[in-house]
Amino acid sequence: MSSTQTTKERIVFASAELFRRQGYTGTGVKQIVAAAQAPFGSLYHHFPGGKEQLGEQVIRIAGGMYGELVAAVFDPAPDVVTGTEQVFTLAAQHLAESDYADACPIATIALEIASSSEPMRIATAEVFEDWLEKIASRLAAAGIDPADARVLALTTLSLLEGAFVLCRAARTTDALLAAGTQAAAAVRAALES
Amino acid sequence: MSSTQTTKERIVFASAELFRRQGYTGTGVKQIVAAAQAPFGSLYHHFPGGKEQLGEQVIRIAGGMYGELVAAVFDPAPDVVTGTEQVFTLAAQHLAESDYADACPIATIALEIASSSEPMRIATAEVFEDWLEKIASRLAAAGIDPADARVLALTTLSLLEGAFVLCRAARTTDALLAAGTQAAAAVRAALES
DNA sequence: CGGGCACTAGATAGATCGCTCTAGCGGGAG
DNA sequence: CTCCCGCTAGAGCGATCTATCTAGTGCCCG
Numbered sequence: 001m002s003s004t005q006t007t008k009e010r011i012v013f014a015s016a017e018l019f020r021r022q023g024y025t026g027t028g029v030k031q032i033v034a035a036a037q038a039p040f041g042s043l044y045h046h047f048p049g050g051k052e053q054l055g056e057q058v059i060r061i062a063g064g065m066y067g068e069l070v071a072a073v074f075d076p077a078p079d080v081v082t083g084t085e086q087v088f089t090l091a092a093q094h095l096a097e098s099d100y101a102d103a104c105p106i107a108t109i110a111l112e113i114a115s116s117s118e119p120m121r122i123a124t125a126e127v128f129e130d131w132l133e134k135i136a137s138r139l140a141a142a143g144i145d146p147a148d149a150r151v152l153a154l155t156t157l158s159l160l161e162g163a164f165v166l167c168r169a170a171r172t173t174d175a176l177l178a179a180g181t182q183a184a185a186a187v188r189a190a191l192e193s
Numbered sequence: 194m195s196s197t198q199t200t201k202e203r204i205v206f207a208s209a210e211l212f213r214r215q216g217y218t219g220t221g222v223k224q225i226v227a228a229a230q231a232p233f234g235s236l237y238h239h240f241p242g243g244k245e246q247l248g249e250q251v252i253r254i255a256g257g258m259y260g261e262l263v264a265a266v267f268d269p270a271p272d273v274v275t276g277t278e279q280v281f282t283l284a285a286q287h288l289a290e291s292d293y294a295d296a297c298p299i300a301t302i303a304l305e306i307a308s309s310s311e312p313m314r315i316a317t318a319e320v321f322e323d324w325l326e327k328i329a330s331r332l333a334a335a336g337i338d339p340a341d342a343r344v345l346a347l348t349t350l351s352l353l354e355g356a357f358v359l360c361r362a363a364r365t366t367d368a369l370l371a372a373g374t375q376a377a378a379a380v381r382a383a384l385e386s
Numbered sequence: 387c388g389g390g391c392a393c394t395a396g397a398t399a400g401a402t403c404g405c406t407c408t409a410g411c412g413g414g415a416g
Numbered sequence: 417c418t419c420c421c422g423c424t425a426g427a428g429c430g431a432t433c434t435a436t437c438t439a440g441t442g443c444c445c446g
Contacts, residue, residue, distance in 0.1 A: 007423080023305040026218035029404060039425045044405070046423090051404065101308045107358050111301040112216040114361040115294045124362040154359070154371040159348065162355030165300050166347070168307040169317040178347040186375060200393080222434060232395045234437090239393090243435065387446100394441070403432060411424070416417105 008046045010036040015054055016062040021101045023108045024055055024120075055109065056123045062105040063127030067134060080142040081188045084156065088180025091160065092173035100171045103164035131157060144190045152190055156183045201239045203229040208247055209255040214294045217248055217302045217313075248302065249316045255298040256320030260327060273335040274381045277349065281373025284353065285366035293364045296357035324350060337383045345383055349376045 005013075014036035018027040029051055033040050047054040073090050077083030095103055110124035135153035140146045159179040166175035198206075207229035211220040222244055226233050240247040266283050270276030288296055303317035328346035333339045352372040359368035 021308045023216060023218060025216060026305055026309070028402075030402080039423090040405095040427095041407090041425055042423070099308075103304075108304040110358055110362045111296075111304060112219055115214045115292075116219070121362060121364075125364070128359055128362055151371045151374070154356075154368045155352065155375040158352050158355030158359060158368050158372045160355060161358045162351030162353060163347075165303055165354045165358075166321055166351060169303045169314060169321055171314075171318070175347045175351050178344045179351045181344070182348040182379060186379075221432075223432080232393090233397095234395055235393070237435070389446085390444090392441105392443085395439085397437090397439105399434105399436075401433075401435105404430100406429075407427085409425085409427105411422105413420105413422095415420085 007036070007038045007042050011038050011043055011046065011054070012058055012061055014038075015058045016105060019055070019058055019109055020062070020103070020105045024112050029054075052117060052120060055113070055117070055120050059106050059109060059120060059123040059127060063124075063130070066105050067127075067131050070131075071134065074138065080139060081184050081191070083138075084187050085180050085184040088160065088163070088176050088183060091164075092167070092176040092180070095164070095167055095176065096173055100168050103168055104161055107161055107164060128157070139187065139190070142191065144187075148190055148193075152186060155186060159183050200229070200231045200235050204231050204236055204239065204247070205251055205254055207231075208251045209298060212248070212251055212302050213255070213296070213298045217305050222247075245310060245313060248306070248310070248313050252299050252302060252313060252316040252320060256317075256323070259298050260320075260324050263324075264327065267331065273332060274377050274384070276331075277380050278373050278377040281353065281356070281369050281376060284357075285360070285369035285373070288357070288360055288369065289366055293361050296361055297354055300354055300357060321350070332380065332383070335384065337380075341383055341386075345379060348379060352376050 011032060015027070015032050018032060018035060029043060030040070032054075033043055043054070044050065047057070049056075070087055073087050074080075074083040077086055091103075095101075106124050106127055109120065110128075113120045114124070115121075132150070132153045135156060136146070136149040139149035139152055144152065159182065160176075163175040163179035167173055204225060208220070208225050211225060211228060222236060223233070225247075226236055236247070237243065240250070242249075263280055266280050267273075267276040270279055284296075288294075299317050299320055302313065303321075306313045307317070308314075325343070325346045328349060329339070329342040332342035332345055337345065352375065353369075356368040356372035360366055
């Protein structure tokens, strides 16, 4: 095993990066082990369920890490309105810096497999639900009615995911910046009601 | 040629349906010609550029048809606020009726190929841009400042696309209904300013 | 009626797919 | 030391992928 990362970790991280950019079906297992600098056999030792089990793990792990990354941007903000805005602004910046490759780590997979792999579909649903609860709990803590907070979390996450789609297609950050402004405005409006 | 549809049309429509459900890389050309009840050779006769050229055409044609479908829902509405709401409501209904398969016809492809096929990426960008202009022109015609209308179109389409992602993953229409309410509210607010 | 062309039809090539298999390495337990 | 076992390592299998190639069909135009 490597000094800093185990083979299993390298496989997961390499897969996460490739899946995010090219999707699940568009990435081969040979390509994964090459990128991870791992032997082919190791993949099936660590993931006896094959590519699908690996995909499920990648969804959960990458989803969890992205949730923490967003929280690390959101939580230090002075208030939930500017926190919301900053998440979108930084997402736009990160997207542009990665040559419009690194958007949501699981959205591409989610759309691809929603109708063909039930284990992976459930994994994406649970990650999204985890994010929604994190967002809603922060909004509720700021004084928004819990029922409103849930709806607001749904629209905020929809704005983010949808803007990612438009921005990757257009190679612009317009949609993310517009979405961030509207998301922040909606949070402000909910606080004032 | 068939009585109602040419072989080329059957190939395009079958591809559109399969791409929407399983994505571009997840659909094989064998599967396409089987679904289209077309001979294998015909595909490469009509699309000498192969699968990528077919994909590009599918994006443009399916994108154009979806734009018209949305317009057919939006335009008869008494005002732009209820028109906006109805687009989301009907999208939710259609999604549930198709067992959460038929969402945006090009979003899955757009995410998959954004970083790997420039011709197809440009096709998705042009379809999205066409939709944005259609939305913005209707909002501007209702009395919203053109610059605001553009931003509002970006957020409305982001809401729709993002909600599609969440709804297909969760097999619920929650996100689409919440997004529709917020989109309508944002249009109403823009009208009153 | 005969020639040309758009299209149909599918066999097949060559590469790549996910996956299985056996062999070998290396460190800890008895 | 010796045995065991988690892990590395990669050759190779059958299936499937996209794309090409040749042959055949049938309609339109001269």
